Amino acid sequence: MTEVCHSLPNKVELPDGWAICYNAREFFCKPRKKFMRITHLSLTNFRNYGRLELTLPAGATLLHGNNAQGKTNLLEAIYYLATTRSPHINQDQQLIHWDALQTHDPVIVGRLVARVATRQGERQLEVRLINEQKGQQYSFRREALVNRRKVRLMDLLGQVRAVLFLPQDVHLITGSPSQRRRYLNITLCQIDPIYCRQLSTYNKLLEQRNALLRQMAEGRGGHDVLSIFTERLVTSGSELFARRGQFFSNIARETQHIHYEQLTDRRESIRLRYLPNLHDSPTNSSETLQLADWLEDHLQQPERIKERFWQAMQESKAKDLARGSTTIGPHRDDWAFWVNGRELGLFGSRGQQRSAVLALKLAEINWMTSQTGEAPILLLDEVVAELDEQRRALLLNYVQSAEQAVLTATDKAMFSDPFLQQATMLYVENGRISANPTA
Amino acid sequence: MAHNVLPQPVQRLIDEFARLPGIGPKSASRLTFFLLRGAENQALELASALQELQARTRFCSVCFNITEMDPCVVCEDSGRDPNLLCVVEEPLDLLAIERSRAFNGRYHVLHGAISPVEGVGPEDLRVAELVERVQGGTFREIILATNPTLEGESTALYLQRRLAGTKVKITRLARGLPIGGDLEYTDEITLSRALEGRQEFS
Numbered sequence: 001m002t003e004v005c006h007s008l009p010n011k012v013e014l015p016d017g018w019a020i021c022y023n024a025r026e027f028f029c030k031p032r033k034k035f036m037r038i039t040h041l042s043l044t045n046f047r048n049y050g051r052l053e054l055t056l057p058a059g060a061t062l063l064h065g066n067n068a069q070g071k072t073n074l075l076e077a078i079y080y081l082a083t084t085r086s087p088h089i090n091q092d093q094q095l096i097h098w099d100a101l102q103t104h105d106p107v108i109v110g111r112l113v114a115r116v117a118t119r120q121g122e123r124q125l126e127v128r129l130i131n132e133q134k135g136q137q138y139s140f141r142r143e144a145l146v147n148r149r150k151v152r153l154m155d156l157l158g159q160v161r162a163v164l165f166l167p168q169d170v171h172l173i174t175g176s177p178s179q180r181r182r183y184l185n186i187t188l189c190q191i192d193p194i195y196c197r198q199l200s201t202y203n204k205l206l207e208q209r210n211a212l213l214r215q216m217a218e219g220r221g222g223h224d225v226l227s228i229f230t231e232r233l234v235t236s237g238s239e240l241f242a243r244r245g246q247f248f249s250n251i252a253r254e255t256q257h258i259h260y261e262q263l264t265d266r267r268e269s270i271r272l273r274y275l276p277n278l279h280d281s282p283t284n285s286s287e288t289l290q291l292a293d294w295l296e297d298h299l300q301q302p303e304r305i306k307e308r309f310w311q312a313m314q315e316s317k318a319k320d321l322a323r324g325s326t327t328i329g330p331h332r333d334d335w336a337f338w339v340n341g342r343e344l345g346l347f348g349s350r351g352q353q354r355s356a357v358l359a360l361k362l363a364e365i366n367w368m369t370s371q372t373g374e375a376p377i378l379l380l381d382e383v384v385a386e387l388d389e390q391r392r393a394l395l396l397n398y399v400q401s402a403e404q405a406v407l408t409a410t411d412k413a414m415f416s417d418p419f420l421q422q423a424t425m426l427y428v429e430n431g432r433i434s435a436n437p438t439a
Numbered sequence: 440m441a442h443n444v445l446p447q448p449v450q451r452l453i454d455e456f457a458r459l460p461g462i463g464p465k466s467a468s469r470l471t472f473f474l475l476r477g478a479e480n481q482a483l484e485l486a487s488a489l490q491e492l493q494a495r496t497r498f499c500s501v502c503f504n505i506t507e508m509d510p511c512v513v514c515e516d517s518g519r520d521p522n523l524l525c526v527v528e529e530p531l532d533l534l535a536i537e538r539s540r541a542f543n544g545r546y547h548v549l550h551g552a553i554s555p556v557e558g559v560g561p562e563d564l565r566v567a568e569l570v571e572r573v574q575g576g577t578f579r580e581i582i583l584a585t586n587p588t589l590e591g592e593s594t595a596l597y598l599q600r601r602l603a604g605t606k607v608k609i610t611r612l613a614r615g616l617p618i619g620g621d622l623e624y625t626d627e628i629t630l631s632r633a634l635e636g637r638q639e640f641s
Contacts, residue, residue: 152626155626193626193627194627194628194631197626197627197628201589204589205589207556208554208555208556208589208590208593209555211555211556211558212555215555215558215560220560221555221560222560222561224561224597224600224601225553225555225560225561225597227600228553228593228596228597228600229555229593231596232592232593232596
């Protein structure tokens with residue numbers, strides 16, 4: 001029934017948790033699902049926004065306007081509040097409004113505030129980006145607040161969830177493993193706070209172990225201390241392997257299904273594989289895949305994973321000591337798509353790669369919704385232009401059934417008239433947002 | 440720029456204050472000018488307090504707490520349980536446990552925790568002294584009360600291994616919910632540890 005309801009163009013939400021959907025011939029009543037959306041966004045000194053107060057409606061909002069006016073920055077702000085990360089790998093300091101940095105004030109604060117409505121009530125999320133002068137130097141730090149109460153940045157994750165579509169998403173497939181791990185971590189952290197804590201612990205342990213390995217190369221530090229850090233790294237790392245493995249076994253099924261049924265009309269099937277690095281340098285891809293199979297079979301046996309990782313760590317100890325760094329572990333993990341027994345990143349066509357990454361992102365929406373009962377906010381940056389008719393229609397279908405979606409486009413003509421009539425249109429010009437272009 | 444206007448002694452004190460933790464250049468100047476303008480003996484009182492700090496304190500040769508007398512008052516106190524030993528990272532941790540009045544045994548202060556990133560290994564801590572004390576002592580239980588941080592946990596694990604050969608019982612402080620805390624605002628890891636460590640309610 002939900003599906004039917006979403007296909008009807010008009011929707012009225014009733015205050016007591018019901019919604020009515022209708023068109024000229026039929027209507028449905030349905031209990032309103034759990035939901036999560038941003039009702040208001042205010043930005044201070046963020047990117048090209050000196051000051052912005054913006055009320056966001058439910059459903060789709062289309063930001064249009066010329067290039068370099070601040071459309072993408074708005075998506076970035078929402079994404080940042082959801083993930084505490086910028087979609088681009090760059091310095092967070094650069095997120096502060098350039099003009100503000102030129103003032104030479106001792107303290108400069110960039111501020112992102114969102115009011116989020118959920119079925120349980122409203123909450124306010126805030127991130128402060130603080131650039132502070134200390135003597136001759138500037139130091140940068142971030143603060144997070146939920147309902148005006150200071151929390152750790154980590155605690156902001158999951159307060160509002162977002163799935164982001166970028167034109168350069170295909171780099172996830174063709175780019176470096178570190179990009180893929182970054183995507184994996186950001187996605188999992190939005191859903192699984194324990195994963196996020198464990199990841200942070202793992203990274204700190206890794207740093208300690210690597211420092212120790214370097215000291216041992218210089219003749220300091222002992223094997224007894226190394227074994228302590230190895231043991232703790234194995235415990236923490238096995239947890240990451242297991243949680244990543246679980247995530248992939250869910251999302252791979254969903255991704256493959258969407259790809260086969262909705263994107264390629266059952267003509268092509270792909271496989272999404274997690275490639276855990278819990279073994280010393282696999283020599284070829286079949287060995288890598290064997291390891292992936294092994295992990296998948298042992299997801300319910302954390303002790304076995306730990307044992308195998310421990311064994312592998314013992315085997316790579318000499319190499320670790322020689323290199324002065326930890327050579328295996330989840331920090332070297334990867335994932336990849338396979339099509340007809342070949343790796344898509346290496347052998348696939350651009351079109352195949354685009355379809356695969358689109359399927360993955362769409363699967364992410366379904367996965368997040370099923371895990372939390374709340375649909376994530378969809379953020380689409382100029383992606384519609386990149387897609388052919390069929391993929392565009394599929395993506396816009398997801399957009400229309402989302403609780404909230406924000407899209408950017410330089411050219412409104414990319415969208416169908418019915419879509420444009422339903423969406424809220426906002427015009428972005430030089431860090432200002434209005435309903436219509438000013439003449 | 441306004442440099443070199445300040446007399447050298449004033450600048451020197453500002454610089455010294457600014458080296459202290461939690462004190463920035465502004466606070467440092469404020470403190471300095473407060474002392475400069477204040478009653479004459481105030482600055483002198485401070486100076487003698489600082490001198491005494493150096494001259495009259497040392498580490499206790501038994502537990503390595505900071506003390507005026509050696510051995511320290513805690514080690515000399517015959518009313519304390521000679522079977523119990525509590526291992527802490529810093530003297531301030533010892534003070535915190537003393538404030539709780541829940542412990543009446545002996546202490547051992549490590550003066551830090553193992554952290555290769557900061558270049559701190561067991562040999563930089565009072566670990567060898569601890570092992571020696573435990574081997575030659577009358578202790579029946581060692582309580583590892585290092586901080587529940589990554590470094591503190593690693594140190595505890597290391598000490599457990601080092602002391603494994605002795606017949607002494609080794610315990611670790613429990614982890615769980617703070618009194619007066621709110622379940623809703625407790626982080627997931629603390630909460631899951633609290634669940635693991637739950638006890639029968641009687």
